Amino acid sequence: MAQSHEIDVLVIGSGPTGLTAANLLADSGLQVALIEKNPGSGDEPRAISATDETLRVMQHLGIMDELGPQMLMDTGARYFGLGGKVIADVRPGAPRLGQPGKSQFDQPIMEGLLYEAATLRQNLDLHYATAATKIQQFSDHVIVHATRTGEATTGFNGSKAADSGQDPYAVVEGQETALEFKAKWVLACDGGRSFTRRELGIGLQGSTQVERWIVVDLLDVPGNPEPFASFHCNGQRPAVVVPGVGGRRRYEFMLFDHEDGDAMITPESITKLVAPFQNTDVVTVRRAAVYTAHQRIADTYRKSRILLAGDAAHLMPPFAGQGLNAGIRDAVGAAWRLAAVIKGEANEMLIDDYETERRPHAAEMVKLSKRIGWVVMNTNPVITRVRDAVVTGTRIIPALNRWLTGMRFLKQPHYTTGTVTAPISGVPHLAQNFVGRMLPQPDLEVNGATVKLDELLSAGWNTIEVVAGFQLVFTNQEGDSVRAKDINRVFDTATGTVLLIRPDYYVAGIAPASQADQLLKALSAKATVLRTFGVAKQGTRG
Ligand SMILES: Cc1cc2nc3c(=O)[nH]c(=O)nc-3n(C[C@H](O)[C@H](O)[C@H](O)COP(=O)(O)OP(=O)(O)OC[C@H]3O[C@@H](n4cnc5c(N)ncnc54)[C@H](O)[C@@H]3O)c2cc1C
Incomplete structure (x- = not known):
């Protein structure tokens, strides 16, 4: 009998x-289980570039204090063309x-810290060395069959395990145990070769890059790191060098x-490859x-009741540094919607919005990554010369130059369909730009103390009313309010309006302050919890 x-x-x-x-699902109060076929969290040389949005999520999960010191914060990228000349410096x-x-x-x-955070959540059960083997869908639940190898149900921190000589991918010895998970919903984050995607017969459109790359993580590199990644598009052997802290x-x-x-991955070959860039002794x-x-x-x-997220849903070359970042966006976008539907605070239209919002943006990131790859990997002598001339030529067109050097080609999500509503009439033009984008997180002042905006947002939906005199009034679902000063005047253009903030910190809509009810009504067909927004009115928090 299966457990x-x-x-x-x-x-x-x-x-x-x-x-x-x-x-995130555990934090929203749900009963959650996670199964992973490997015995522990990962230890592969993969993502190295994180966006502000990803770090904001890590901040929210409480791991930034530990992750931050292990990161090289606020970096750019420098592109070197033929002859080692800088063709673009972007930031x-x-x-x-x-x-x-x-x-x-x-x-x-990052995975190790997320794993440690997961072990602290009482309503989250971790099952490592446990592979999903079969999926059955029913009208109101899903059954996932899995096989656990060995006795361990909790894993180990892959990064630390490897430092101590343990192999995070070592096959776990021991007998096999059959497990059965009955879940209201399943979130499949099982990577590029997704078992779930194949089991459900979901197709994967696109292609495989012809070029292979070798990726090497070094330790003990002396000297202070420069705050940019370098892309060597030298027409010979394209290479990317990314600094880290602590000699990484x-x-x-x-x-x-x-x-x-x-043969290329042997210590001798690696030494030869790295030698033009640094002392390898x-x-x-x-x-x-x-x-x-x-x-x-x-x-x-x-x-039906299964959602794909992360590499299971999209795969992209690493040149734009977007694969993991897109996966974190998926995780957030799926988690708050699943929590709302399971808790009876929304209907399934909200779940449909997950794909409506996330898929087009991921598709755009796939395309962009492919284009940057073309720029970096080209070795054709004529094309590389033209490429260098075109890229450096952008310097004479200021708008184009700003677009390039300010990395504006890396479009942040701006959802115009999904769980968003058009600005209610009367909102100033510039203020309409807030809708569908992630809410800024400036420093604010509350009772003389400086706080980050997120500290004033409660779990669930919030509204922010922008009052004359650079004042912001935050109100949560229960009707509690807190007032703060917008010291950097980030919301200045929205004075006289109210913004509706989703649980994932995206701005769902904006209305003149006098028409806040219309704003709530516009989305309450999906997010039914908005029908009673602020009704409990428990007083003022600050
Ligand atoms: C060289 C390189 C550089 C990169 N650089 C960047 C970068 O700078 N920035 C960026 O954003 N992204 C980057 N990426 C991409 C990034 O690493 C991936 O997008 C990210 O790891 C995807 O995370 P995920 O959780 O969706 O999938 P994965 O990390 O692949 O995790 C999937 C998990 O599912 C498990 N699994 C699979 N099948 C089963 C099953 N049947 N049952 C149970 N468990 C199962 C797997 O064992 C695995 O642990 C890079 C990738 C590479 C290779």
């Missing part, structure tokens, strides 16, 4: 997407979301058709792997 577990949501896969989603604009636009990190460290450094090199991946190779990137997107993100 059975009954929960609200089953998360499949404990990569960054699955761990983030599981933590995101001033932080808008309360975290730098781009920072360098180490994926296994990432190298990525393109392999040529005739080169054998296994003093460094330690922490991880090295050969990979082939894909540029693909799933046909749909939902089949």
